[in-house]
Amino acid sequence: MSKRKPLISGNWKMHHNHFEAIQMVQKLSYLINPGDYEAVDVSIHPPFTDLRSVQTVLESDRIPVALGAQNCHWEEKGAFTGEVAPTMLAKMNVSLVIVGHSERRELFGETDQQVNKKVKAVLKAEMTPILCCGETLEEREAGGTADKVSGQIKAGLAGLKGEQVAGLVIAYEPIWAIGTGRTATPEDAQAVCAAIRQVVADGWKDAADSVRIQYGGSVKPATAPDLMRQPDIDGALVGGAALDPDEFSRIINYRLVG
Numbered sequence: 643m644s645k646r647k648p649l650i651s652g653n654w655k656m657h658h659n660h661f662e663a664i665q666m667v668q669k670l671s672y673l674i675n676p677g678d679y680e681a682v683d684v685s686i687h688p689p690f691t692d693l694r695s696v697q698t699v700l701e702s703d704r705i706p707v708a709l710g711a712q713n714c715h716w717e718e719k720g721a722f723t724g725e726v727a728p729t730m731l732a733k734m735n736v737s738l739v740i741v742g743h744s745e746r747r748e749l750f751g752e753t754d755q756q757v758n759k760k761v762k763a764v765l766k767a768e769m770t771p772i773l774c775c776g777e778t779l780e781e782r783e784a785g786g787t788a789d790k791v792s793g794q795i796k797a798g799l800a801g802l803k804g805e806q807v808a809g810l811v812i813a814y815e816p817i818w819a820i821g822t823g824r825t826a827t828p829e830d831a832q833a834v835c836a837a838i839r840q841v842v843a844d845g846w847k848d849a850a851d852s853v854r855i856q857y858g859g860s861v862k863p864a865t866a867p868d869l870m871r872q873p874d875i876d877g878a879l880v881g882g883a884a885l886d887p888d889e890f891s892r893i894i895n896y897r898l899v900g
């Protein structure tokens with residue numbers, strides 16, 4: 643089985659207004675080499691208010707970075723004050739949408755059922771979900787990582803066909819590693835990502851070979867190469883280090899290190 647093309651995604655969370663976003667993307671584009679784009683896919687996920695500006699820069703400067711969103715609602719339209727529909731994102735050429743990030747689940751009460759509806763809605767709008775999963779420190783210490791993560795994946799993908807699952811992205815982001823400077827060891831991250839692939843294989847057979855599984859949680863230029871070497875890790879979902887184009891570009895060209 644050949645390894646899948648890695649996807650390195652920058653989740654800006656609630657950082658950078660649209661002016662800053664334009665500068666960030668332009669700086670990033672100077673730092674990424676043509677060879678990087680052959681070796682890895684790259685996406686950036688700015689806040690909603692930046693999307694249109696970032697889309698314009700990416701398209702007018704022909705920068706082959708995919709535009710991503712951080713969240714969406716599952717309905718196409720209606721009385722849902724403050725929400726954004728998947729079709730609205732698709733119209734701006736957003737191609738990837740993060741769904742079920744732990745911050746959405748923990749801080750805003752998103753449930754597995756809602757995450758599942760969002761995954762389906764993103765697919766219906768012909769975009770790719772990045773379905774997030776991950777355990778808390780307490781769950782990890784109690785030996786509950788596998789149960790938590792497999793439960794989130796099964797619930798998030800419930801009702802999908804094999805061909806839908808085959809194209810999507812799963813991000814394993816242990817909650818205790820997000821924004822803390824603590825990273826799972828490459829071996830630990832590999833073990834959980836292999837278990838996730840097995841959950842996909844059990845439910846959707848061949849889709850498991852093509853699903854891309856990212857690791858996220860304090861990924862830095864220094865830690866990316868060893869993580870990316872693991873057979874079941876097909877990319878990274880990067881928060882803090884993606885806010886700085888220099889750091890993010892060094893993660894994107896992780897192959898050149900070590």
Ligand code: 13P
Pocket residue numbers: 653743815819820821822823858859860861879880881882883
């Ligand atoms: P950090 O890289 O800041 O730990 O964030 C990870 C993350 O949550 C990306 O979605």
